[in-house]
Amino acid sequence: MTQPLIFELGCEDLPALQIGMAIDSLRREVETRCREARIALTGVRAYASPRRLTILVDDVAERQSDLETLKVGPAVSSARTPDGQLTPAALGFLKGLGADASQIEEVEQERKKGKSAMYIAVRVCEKGAESRTLLGQILEDSLAAIHWGKPMRWSDEPTLFARPVHWILCRLGNDVLPMTFAGVRSGSLTYGHRFMSPGEIHVTTPSEYVDKLREAHVLVDTDERRARVLEEARKAAESVGGHLVDNDELLEEVVQILEWPVGIAGSFDPEFLKIPHEVIITSMVTNQRYFSVVDAHGDLMPNFVTLSNTEVYDRSVVARGNERVLVARLKDAEFFFAEDRRHTLEYYNEKLTHMRYIEGMGSTYDKVVRVEALSQTVAELWHGTVDREAVRLTAHYCKADLATSMVYEFPEVEGMMGDNYGRLEGLPEDVCLGIRETYSPRQAGAPVAQSLTGAIAGIADKIDTITALFALGRIPTGAADPFALRRCAVGIMRTLAEHHQAMDLEPVVRAAIAGVRETERRLQTPVTTDDDALCRQILDFMQTRLRFMLSESHAVEVIDSVLAVSPLADIPSIIGRVETLTRHRNGALFASLVTTFKRVANIVRQAGADVLAIRPDLFEDPAERAFDDSIRAVSQQYRTDLAAGRYDEALSGLETLRAPADAFFEAVLVNCENDAVRLNRLALLSSVESLFEAFCDVRKL
Amino acid sequence: MNFQDLVLTLQRYWASQGCIIQQPYDIEKGAGTFNPATFFRALGPEPYSVAFIEPCRRPVDARYGENPNRWGAYYQFQVILKPSPKDVLDLYFGSLRAIGIDPLAHDIRLVEDNWEAPSQGAWGCGWEVWADGMEVTQFTYFQQVGGIPCNPVTAEITYGLERIAMYMQNVDRIHDLVWVRDIKYSDVHLQAEVEQSKYYLDEASVELQYKLFEMYEAEARRLLEMGLAFPGYDHVLKCSHAFNILQARGAISVTDRQSYINRVRALSRMAADCYLKEREAMGFPLLKKENKED
Structure with missing residues (x-):
């Protein structure tokens, strides 16, 4: 037997941005708690509007399902006397459960680690209670479990909730299911639109709920x-x-x-x-x-x-x-x-000297000076033709509009006004666009800077921000990232990736640290970490962000296998290799490829011997020569493919080595008696290993 | 509805809902929340329901009476309901109907806005109320005042009178509001606005205000330590106003701003503690009154 459930909590207008989270949480809590309480639900629907959170269930089992448990008592050795009689301990156990001797079973159990013994046991069947007696509490607990951003109290009610609660409609079958939340007792009524249909509404079945509210000017779905x-x-x-x-x-x-x-x-x-x-x-x-x-x-x-x-x-x-x-x-x-428009961007730039950037790191103008210098470092490392002067101007003016009235009044248009005002005073097109795009990507998933000026000045700006705050010890922890440093890091990496820049970030970070130290010296800000430690910390932070960014669409072991062999020097290649591995990972040949090369890697690492040059004269078996030939045949093209970003081709190159490698393992024993032959075979394996290592650490796959 | 009738109508409406009608507090303040009828009464267990008009001064908003929407002096109408009644929103919508804003003729919306007043150690949860896209009221359930959690919780309703009146009278400048008959808002207040703007923005002696801030601060501390909540709090208000003038004069850097706010907040907390202790020592007299009626 089942009954329908209608549950609606009515309240004052909830914070708009949390309603989705709240109803998801409520639904999840109700389902989980019912499952744990062995109450079967089918046809669960959840609805939410600013003034209500609703759960409808077509069928709620009338009772909990029965629960059979095995109660284990004393060990057989202490439950029975040698002649088979029950001891007082066993009788006590039975009495406690209201069971008799006929129900006794003997079971083997491990009570001490590694030692199992026979125990007496009794199966006890707990009859399921009526769902009605449990459901009210479940709903109350589920409401209390919603994690609101800023819960509040009202009147003299001690309960915390997002906004004051006004009514609870809660019907199970034909009756009101009694429950209380935030001092409000459940009833059988709901209410429509606050102004257009304020009267009472009776809802008797889940199927009419949405329609009845629609008639009362509420679209609850x-x-x-x-x-x-x-x-x-x-x-x-x-x-x-x-x-x-x-x-x-x-x-x-x-x-x-x-x-x-x-x-x-x-x-x-x-x-x-x-x-x-x-x-x-x-x-x-x-x-x-x-x-x-x-x-x-x-x-x-x-x-x-x-x-x-x-x-x-x-x-x-x-x-x-x-x-x-x-x-x-x-x-x-x-x-x-x-x-x-009565003044130029240069005028506003000078005003930045009075605008504090952050305690201990000088004014926003100090930041501009640092970013301008750093933009030149980034420009130097940028692959391709870069107009360095345009980059410098972009960096120079990228914060100027922060001193304008418009950005003061409408902070969301920062960068955009610099672009507009720059055009009006005749700054070059790429500089203006660059000023705007220094802020790109503006949100997670938003486009990165398309202009080189914006991309380069933007990277310099973001690295300076991260470096300055890390130097001050303002490092993101847990959910707290008040300066959006994680977004900065992801922005840097997405920009490099989309511009196909294989840039080593370490020298950039070092230059940023030098700039920050200069500001600190001038302001006499106490310096707490040494430069090497700071640099390490920042690069680790970026790598963690890269890992996190990739983990949205790739398996962690794939990402880690690539990151294990790659410093933060070529982000497009890291991303390209991760993507290639993900694509091929479920292919038919991939597993055997990994098996073979894991074997290679393990043998090489275990041997730990110095790697010598391969000496063909020491080959004893044709399989060795064949293996060596195929390595030679593949390796140059493989390295060229890797360098050119043709990761699919590179991986195919490695795949052609699998058969010769397997044949090699089939034909010879690597760890043979003859030292010279053994070392030569290890040299052969290690040359393959070094090929694979340029792609990823196969052992992590 | 003229400006004068707007105020009278709100007073009459809330009086009929059982509010005490008080008058403004006689010390400069930036918002109605600073009135002790709000700041003190929100503290502790005693019930209190009150409505009052409150003239506010925000020196940084002074514009020599040239800006159509922004004046350094303006009015708020405050309603304080403690504990917040269950039907407080309906009571509020009733007040809108009373002044001629029919919720079936206008788009009335509650937009989440959690009010915060760092210098008062106060915050709450609530909304901006929009009428046809215009903010007409700030509605807040106080959660903390003077750093002390509110129990029971007070509902605070703050009407922006000039804005509501401009909307109802269909005028684009505060100046042009009809106060009563042929008397305009500017006839009543413009000269003061212009002169006060000159004072706040150009003439106020920065040195004097710095000095006053220090002196008021010391006096507030001395009085509050003696257990004199009201005179102590008066000096907190004076401190806050001196700080506002310094800010309007551009004499407070971004860095300093926070430390001044912290100093005023420390005093606000002291005042809140002091008031609460005094009330407790008196046995929370308004609580007894309520119990007697029961």
């Missing part, structure tokens, strides 16, 4: 709400003759602040389009959570789309109100734009 937001927003954009600009991040947030989305389009004076569009978009998207609208050519239109949470009497009233708010912001931006 997040997917349905998301689809409605998009539909409404697109319709609104089309109503002004434009297209909606998709923005997933904004969409997800908007979906979680509305229960009944209504799309409303607004407009502003086209004159404002003279302001850099990033600023307009920031005002609209970040500050007001509007969608922006473009025309058929993709150009920004003087329109926006807002999502109302209420089907109001007259949409134009809401549109007008929103327009006024946006226009006030745009007027501010227009003013700052005009104001900022």
Whole structure:
């Protein structure tokens, strides 16, 4: 027998960005706890809106499943007398369980390590209790287990939750399932939209829940709400003759602040389009959570789309109100734009001397000086033609806009304003683009700098940031990374990878340390670590980030096998080899390849002898000569392929060595009596080993 | 609705909901939260429900009366409900209806915003309330005040009066708000705004304010150590205002800013402790009153 469960917690508006996490956690907790309590659930669904968290279950088993356990008692030796009678110890054991002698079994068990003996035991069957008696507690515990970012208290209620709790709808079968959370007792009612349908709603079966709430102006299914937001927003954009600009991040947030989305389009004076569009978009998207609208050519239109949470009497009233708010912001931006343009970027750069970068590391201007110098080091190591002066200018101006009013007011447009203002004062195109792209990638997964100026100055900026903070001991720990150093590290590596730069990071880090030390000397900041230790620490940190970055799509042993043989000197090659191994790993031949070369590697490492030159005159068996020939045939092409980034070809080269290697092992004994022959065979193996080692440490696979 | 009626309507509404209507506190402050009716009353177990208009001064926002939206002096309307009633949001929406903002005619939204006042050692959870995209209210459940966890929890509702009035009167500048009849907001306050801006931004003696800060700080400490919560706290407010003037004069570097905030916070904590001890010594008189009624 089963019963349906309807469970909904109603509360005040939850933090939008945590709703998804909360409902996932609630569902997981309920499922796990029910499983542990042996309560079978089928047809579990979870829903969430700003004001409710819901779990529906079509079938909840009416009872827990029965539990049979084996209770083990004293050892047979102490349970029975030599003539087979039960001892007082055995009788006590039976009495404790309410069992009789007929139920006794004898089982072998290991109670002391390595010593097993026979014990008497009894099977006890625990009858499952009614689910009804357990489920309330499970739901209460599951709610309490949600890990909110900033839980709060309200009134005189001691419970912590994201926002005050108002009602709990909890029905199992035809009855209310009694439970209490945060001082609220469960009942059989829910409520609709706060303003449009505030009355009570009776829900009796899980299947009618979503529909009944929809009638009460609540789209409780997040997917349905998301689809409605998009539909409404697109319709609104089309109503002004434009297209909606998709923005997933904004969409997800908007979906979680509305229960009944209504799309409303607004407009502003086209004159404002003279302001850099990033600023307009920031005002609209970040500050007001509007969608922006473009025309058929993709150009920004003087329109926006807002999502109302209420089907109001007259949409134009809401549109007008929103327009006024946006226009006030745009007027501010227009003013700052005009104001900022009264000076050059050089003027703002000088103002950076008054802007503290971080305690102990001087001003932002000090940072600019360091980054400018470091950008030249990176440029020197950059493979290919680089306009060093353009890189220097990019680094020189990359922080200037931090002193402008616009960036002060709209911090999200840092770098973008430097680009805009730079163009207006006639700085070269690549410098302007570089200033903007110094900040790339702006978020995890966002594009890296496309311009060389932005890529190089950006790497210099990021390495300086990491070095400065490590020097101050501000190293990311656990979840705490207040200066986003991990993102910096990943940004550096993604940039190098996508620009195919085999750059040794150690000299760059050393140059960055020299720059930071210079600042520290001037400021008399106490220096706590020596340069070598600091450099090691930073390179280890970067390698850990690289490992973490790769672990998103590759097995850890693959990554480690490559990292074990690679200093942080050629990131594209590390990534290329990891990707190649992952691709081939499940191939038919790969396992035997690994087996063969692990054998090679193990023998070479175990021998530990000095490696001598291979002497063909000491070959005793044709298999040795054949092996040697194939190594010679492969090795040059293999090294060329590796250097050229043709990792598939390189791996195929290694694969051609497998058969000769196997034949070699078949034909000869490496550790033979004759020392010279033995050492020669080891030399042969070690030359193969060195080939493989240029790819990865095969023993880790 | 004119500005004067807006204030009167809110007062009448909250009076009818059982709030005491107090008047502003007579010392300069940057926000209504500094009023002892908020700062002190949020502490300890005693219930308290109060509403009041509070003139606020933010020297850094002074713009010689030239900016349409930003003035160095402005008003907040504060409602303090302790313990926070279960239907506090509905009560609040009722106040919006009372001043003519019908939630079925406007898009009223709660946007997560967790308020924090480092110099008061205070923070809470809540929202900005948006009406058609405009922030009209800050709604906060106080979690901590003066570094002391709040129990029971107070709900604080802070209305931005000028903004609400501008919206309702459909004007684009604070100056043009109708205060009453043909009297504009600027008729009432513009001269003071211009002169105070000159004072805050250009004329205030930095040396004097530094000195005053030190003196007020020492006096606050002395008084609070003696167990004089109110006069001690008055000097904390004076410290805070001196700091605000110094900031408006550009006399406080980024580095120093934090250390000044820390100093004011230390005093705020002392004041909170002091007040709570005094109330405890008195046996939390308002608690007894409530029990008698039970």
